[in-house]
Amino acid sequence: MAEMSTRFNFTDVEEKWCRFWEDNHIFHARTDPEKTAYSVVIPPPNVTGILHMGHALNNTLQDIIIRHKRMGGHEACWMPGTDHAGIATQNVVEKQLAKEKKTRHDIGREALLERLWAWKKQYGDTIINQLKKLGSSCDWDRTRFTMDEDYSQAVRHVFVSLYEKGLIYQGQYIINWCPRCQTALSDEEAEHQEHQGALYYIHYPLKKDRSKYLTVATTRPETMLGDTAVAVNPKDPRYQDLIGETLILPIVDREIPIIADDFVSPEFGTGAVKVTPAHDPNDFAMGQRHNLPSVNVMHPDGRMNENAGEFAGTDRFEAREAIVEFLNELKALEKIEKHSHAVGHCYRCHTVVEPYLSKQWFVKMKPLAAPALKVVQDGTVRFYPERWSKVYTAWLENIRDWCISRQIWWGHRIPVWYCQECGEVIVALEDPFRCPKCSSTLLKQDEDVLDTWFSSWLWPFATFGWPQNNEDTRYFYPTQSLFTASEIIFFWVARMIMAGIEFMGDVPFHNVLIHGTVRDAQGRKMSKSLGNAIDPLEIIQEYGADALRFSLIINSGQDIYISKDKFEIGRNFANKIWNASRLVLMNVRFTDRPASALENINLANADLPAQWIVSRLQSTIETVDTALDQFRFSEAENAIYDFFWGAFCDWYLELVKPDLSREDVQRITFAVLEQSIRLMHPFIPFVTEEIWQHLGVSQECLSRQAWPKANKQFKNSVAETRMRLFMELTTALRNTRAQWNIRPNQKISCVITGSQNDLDLLTTMQDKLKLMAQIEDLNFSAETPSAKDSASGVVGPLKFFVPLSGIIDIDQEKSRMRKEQDELDRLCQTITKRLSNEQFLAKAPQDVVDKEKAKVEQLTEKMNALKTVLSNLG
RNA sequence: GGACCCGUAGCUCAGUUGGUUAGAGCGCUUCCUUGACAUGGAAGAGGUCACAAGUUCGAGUCUUGUCGGGUCCACCA
Numbered sequence: 030m031a032e033m034s035t036r037f038n039f040t041d042v043e044e045k046w047c048r049f050w051e052d053n054h055i056f057h058a059r060t061d062p063e064k065t066a067y068s069v070v071i072p073p074p075n076v077t078g079i080l081h082m083g084h085a086l087n088n089t090l091q092d093i094i095i096r097h098k099r100m101g102g103h104e105a106c107w108m109p110g111t112d113h114a115g116i117a118t119q120n121v122v123e124k125q126l127a128k129e130k131k132t133r134h135d136i137g138r139e140a141l142l143e144r145l146w147a148w149k150k151q152y153g154d155t156i157i158n159q160l161k162k163l164g165s166s167c168d169w170d171r172t173r174f175t176m177d178e179d180y181s182q183a184v185r186h187v188f189v190s191l192y193e194k195g196l197i198y199q200g201q202y203i204i205n206w207c208p209r210c211q212t213a214l215s216d217e218e219a220e221h222q223e224h225q226g227a228l229y230y231i232h233y234p235l236k237k238d239r240s241k242y243l244t245v246a247t248t249r250p251e252t253m254l255g256d257t258a259v260a261v262n263p264k265d266p267r268y269q270d271l272i273g274e275t276l277i278l279p280i281v282d283r284e285i286p287i288i289a290d291d292f293v294s295p296e297f298g299t300g301a302v303k304v305t306p307a308h309d310p311n312d313f314a315m316g317q318r319h320n321l322p323s324v325n326v327m328h329p330d331g332r333m334n335e336n337a338g339e340f341a342g343t344d345r346f347e348a349r350e351a352i353v354e355f356l357n358e359l360k361a362l363e364k365i366e367k368h369s370h371a372v373g374h375c376y377r378c379h380t381v382v383e384p385y386l387s388k389q390w391f392v393k394m395k396p397l398a399a400p401a402l403k404v405v406q407d408g409t410v411r412f413y414p415e416r417w418s419k420v421y422t423a424w425l426e427n428i429r430d431w432c433i434s435r436q437i438w439w440g441h442r443i444p445v446w447y448c449q450e451c452g453e454v455i456v457a458l459e460d461p462f463r464c465p466k467c468s469s470t471l472l473k474q475d476e477d478v479l480d481t482w483f484s485s486w487l488w489p490f491a492t493f494g495w496p497q498n499n500e501d502t503r504y505f506y507p508t509q510s511l512f513t514a515s516e517i518i519f520f521w522v523a524r525m526i527m528a529g530i531e532f533m534g535d536v537p538f539h540n541v542l543i544h545g546t547v548r549d550a551q552g553r554k555m556s557k558s559l560g561n562a563i564d565p566l567e568i569i570q571e572y573g574a575d576a577l578r579f580s581l582i583i584n585s586g587q588d589i590y591i592s593k594d595k596f597e598i599g600r601n602f603a604n605k606i607w608n609a610s611r612l613v614l615m616n617v618r619f620t621d622r623p624a625s626a627l628e629n630i631n632l633a634n635a636d637l638p639a640q641w642i643v644s645r646l647q648s649t650i651e652t653v654d655t656a657l658d659q660f661r662f663s664e665a666e667n668a669i670y671d672f673f674w675g676a677f678c679d680w681y682l683e684l685v686k687p688d689l690s691r692e693d694v695q696r697i698t699f700a701v702l703e704q705s706i707r708l709m710h711p712f713i714p715f716v717t718e719e720i721w722q723h724l725g726v727s728q729e730c731l732s733r734q735a736w737p738k739a740n741k742q743f744k745n746s747v748a749e750t751r752m753r754l755f756m757e758l759t760t761a762l763r764n765t766r767a768q769w770n771i772r773p774n775q776k777i778s779c780v781i782t783g784s785q786n787d788l789d790l791l792t793t794m795q796d797k798l799k800l801m802a803q804i805e806d807l808n809f810s811a812e813t814p815s816a817k818d819s820a821s822g823v824v825g826p827l828k829f830f831v832p833l834s835g836i837i838d839i840d841q842e843k844s845r846m847r848k849e850q851d852e853l854d855r856l857c858q859t860i861t862k863r864l865s866n867e868q869f870l871a872k873a874p875q876d877v878v879d880k881e882k883a884k885v886e887q888l889t890e891k892m893n894a895l896k897t898v899l900s901n902l903g
Numbered sequence: 904g905g906a907c908c909c910g911u912a913g914c915u916c917a918g919u920u921g922g923u924u925a926g927a928g929c930g931c932u933u934c935c936u937u938g939a940c941a942u943g944g945a946a947g948a949g950g951u952c953a954c955a956a957g958u959u960c961g962a963g964u965c966u967u968g969u970c971g972g973g974u975c976c977a978c979c980a
Contacts, residue, residue: 035940203978221977228980247980260980297979304980311978371977384978416907420975423906427976515975546974572942583928586916587908588973595915598928601942612939663917667927682939760946767946773935856924868960877922877961884923 033614033723037607039573039600043715047161055732056099056166058106060504067103068508069095070489070525070538072517073175075114076149077121080159082547082581083514085565086589088165089578090544090662091512096166096711097657098509100736106505107166108492110173111153115440115481116210116377122148122439138438145439149174159566164574164714166732173492175484176441183491184441184484185458187532192456196393197433199445199454203310204432206385207375208331208345212436213389215480216429217519219373219382226370228298230363231356233259236275236284243268243276243287244363246298248370249308250356251349254281254337255324258304260315263289265300279361280352281338288319307386323386329436331383345383390434390443390477397527398425404536410526413660417515417543424519433480440478447473486524489537506533510540518543542660545588547581568596575713576600582712583666602670603716606709609678610720613702616689622726625737626700632743637755637794639697640748642681645672646701650708650739669709677705680756684797699724704737754787755794758824762802762831765820769836776805780814783827791827813897821846821902823894825887830898843902850895857888 050056058068071091074084091107099105122145123133133141157172173180191197205219206212229250232242245259256278261268272289285304292315293302306316307323316323326336333340333348340348356362373382402425404410405418412418434443446455448464449471455461463470484491493502507529513522522541529537568577576599584595623629632640649672656665681701688694703724710717710731721731762779771777779802781791788809791798799807818834820842860881863869870878 033939036942037940245980249980292979294979302980309978309980311980314978370980419907423976518975576942584915590915592915594929597942601940604940604942608940608943610939615939659919661919664919667917671927678940679944683944686939764946767934770934773945774937852924860923863961866960870960872960873922880923888924 033607033611035608035611037573037604037716037719039575039603039715040570042719043162043164043569043574046715046718047164049730050166050732051161051169053730054170055730056105056107056168057170058104058168058505060500061104064102064104066106066505067095067098068106068108068505070508070511071107072513072521073110073112073173073485073488074156074160075117076111076153076156076174077114077118078111078156080156080163080565082563082565082591084156084160085163085577086544086547086581086585087512087514088160088163089581090542090660091510092163092165092578092714093582093662093665093711094510094512094657094660096714096732097736099166099732100707100710100734102735104504105166106168106171106508108171108173108488109157109160109165109167109169110171110488110492111157111175112481112485113149113174113176113440115435115437115478116212118145118148119437119439120210120377133438141438162566162569162574164578166714171492175481175488179494179497180484180487180491181441182497183487183495184479185444186496187487187528188444188479188483189456189458190532191392196396197390198393199388199390201386201388202391202432203308203313203384203386204389205373205382206329206387207378207380207382208327208329209378209380210375210437211329213385213387213432213434214375214382215432215482218376220376220379221371221373223369224372226368226372228366228368229353229356230299230366231279231303232361232363233276233278233285233303234361235271236277239277242361243271243301244299245301245303246366247303248368249349250352251333251337251340251345252305252308252326253278253303253352254333254340255305255307255326256283256285256303257306257316257321257324258285258288258319260288260290260293260302260304261300262293262295263291265293265295267295267300279356279359288315288321290315290318309384313386325386327383327385329385389432390445390475392431392433392483394428394430394527397531398428398523400530401425401523401526404526404530409539410536411540413540413542417518417541420515421518421523425523431480433483434475434477435480436477438478440481441484443475443477443479445475447475449473482520482524485521486528487532489525489529490533495533502533506537507535508538510542511538512542512544514546515543540660545585547589547591563591563593568593572596572600573603573715575603575715579603579666579713582662583670585663599713602674603713605674605678606706606713606716607720609673609682610702610706610723612682612686613689613695613698614723617695617699619692619695622699622703622724624726624734625704626696627704627743628740630697630700632697632745635693635697637748637751637790638681638684638797639694640745641752642677642701643697643743644745644749645676646704646708647739647741647743650704650737653708654739666712669712673705673709677701680752683801687796687800706731707734707737710734751790754825754827755791755798758791758827758829759798759801761822761824762798762804762829765822765829765831766802769820769833771833771836773803776803777831777833778806778808779804780808780810780816780819780830780832781827782810782813782830785811787826813901815901817902819902821898823891823898826890826894828894828898839902843899846895846899846902850892850899853888853892853895857885857892860885860888 069091095105095107205214207214226248228246228248230244230246232244234242243259259276271287274287275284276287278285292311304312304315306313306321307325324336326333328334331345333343335341340351375382405421444457446461448469450469451464451467453464453466461472489508490502490506493505495502525537565577576596579599579602580596584591632643649668652668653665685694685698703726706717706720718731795807814830816830816832818837819830819832820837821830864881
């Protein structure tokens, strides 16, 4: 056996096992017909990503489940990989280009893609390597990328299929446009943030009498250049005679009609709305209703275009100021009011998005949403916590069509070709050579690529090789559980469910676990820009991956508030496991070390501490199993922490230390340790794996061992009760020692009185009691001794007396006991009162009543004992 | 404007269908370098469970309201 140092050297150990697990394909999942698959889905991180605490939490949760299931005998599959993250990745490379003072248009599509692939090759594995350091037990042999050849085939297949079903269409609509990224965005990709803006009141003169005007209010004056009408509510009495009149649009002097539309609410602003169909979704709809023309006044980069007259070429926000100033000079500006409203921002670069009229591809969502709603309503897919299903449902019920075309180059090219001769639109799985209609070879592929999420939504099956390789897909699909943060319920979770049902005929997973956000101690989101982020890699270096994992989970409630010192708990626990194991291994002499040796040990002959710890182990296993089945991770960890540290180390090991030279004691202790190491492995994999090697039970690594089974036969409530009494007595005696400042190495005498039964029990434990409480002279007696200068106390049915003549202050001792007596009395009274309440007796369940009765008995017994002890003190 | 979450010890949080004298970790106080571990051990102090009303034999737990903090969604320009 190799040396075990007093400190757990996590750095070397973690590195060693990371490499071992990967090199030996320990986590590779096969289509083993003897086993049941348990596969999980986790958001594939962006290929541009670097590991942050959110990833650490997400991956740890998932790893705990997957290791639990793997040890539980399932063929557990965790598919790792990265997402090409279209806009984000292209932005990274475009920034590099910008340093060379070039734009993507300078170098062209091919060259940009070359650079992107080069970037991916060089940096794309960064986050994957970081995930390995966490101990994530992914099937690394299956690592996928959303732009892998076969994955791209799946994307294309899906596009064509949806097109053929009429669920994908092209159309001219108002979409969210990011002028910086210069691409369309989906509704979800526009993040609305509350923004303190202004409401500008502008006069639009009447054509028939230019001295008269109508005042409109707008937050975006620059778009007025594209106005093609002004609308009022048809029932608004103020404007009845103006409907149908013509206004002169200031600045550009265009004639525009006053129309009536129910959309306009009379209460807001002046009750008159400028209508700009090319720059506002509502106005666009109104434009359609009233056959209004659309005037686009902006370039794609956010500068005003030729329709903006003298403002052409200026940026939209500069144009806003200039126009306001100009209107002011014209005396056409009535007033400016402060106005706070939500403004959309690009989720990748945070530029204010522009509602923009353009031709894009869309997915018709209603038909896909209906079955996705159903599976959550009928419980086929469950959210944990359940409340997230409401968020999901609300979104699906109000879903709008999904804009999937992006005017960038990094991504899956839209498989659509336009015949340059006859205008035919060709949508095909294979690149076409000729137009099927006119046979022309002059075909031009659509310039755009697909939204990244249009590939992400296929992750649960495209990663298994669908639609080509269906053996893996059949075996592992549907997966069981998805782990993610709430932010991507719409982007990803909902869409995966839709795609799964549509293409696989079954949901992609059954459990959706939504975990909290990792925040700093002040409750702020961790972000690089705030400078409050704690780098998980730094924590791994300083405290170890085990510590990082354990600490994150034990602190996880809803959201997780974390500061650096929080990671000490995990580090300390790992060290504790290490040292407890060291103690056991230093003493164990026998060489045959069968797995799960507990089964072969005759516990009936074992002593109380052994029966107790084995019993506690069983309930701990049960608690962990139940907690994990319900995704209550911190509860599972608490149970483990409590058992291993609070019971096994603090009590059991302390008690058996002197007996560790006995083989029977060694065997039980070893067996309990062995089971504990298995039990703790999913949570704290590295230290347990390392200890496993030292245990010498198996050549195979712990990650592939069987999960411990709770054995009900080993549960022993009698032993637990007895042990509790022993521990309480020990604590009370130690308390007495501390109370009277007795040095730790100074021995005391002690007399204990109680029933013969209890005293018999204590007799079997007397050496241990002496050891734990540093007693030299221990006597048991049925009679209360006369002990006038003793510290004394009552523990359950026992009374104890510690003679301390010359040390003890009897008056102080008496007053302490009287205080205790009063406390008991007060308690006793409330319970007696409860028991004399007829309503309580009539309505409370019998077991509750019985419990209360037993309580009173116990309390009375204790009070009597105290009374005896007190009177004994004189 | 809708929806949701949170308010329990100095701090961060547990507390599963209402039923012991409300728990843990950190921090704090006192003591302990006894060969597994000072990243440790022993003992202890600390809470009218935000507030108010209600339901109930019984409320930290359920209902309603108030106050405070947070999140998501939303095309009133």
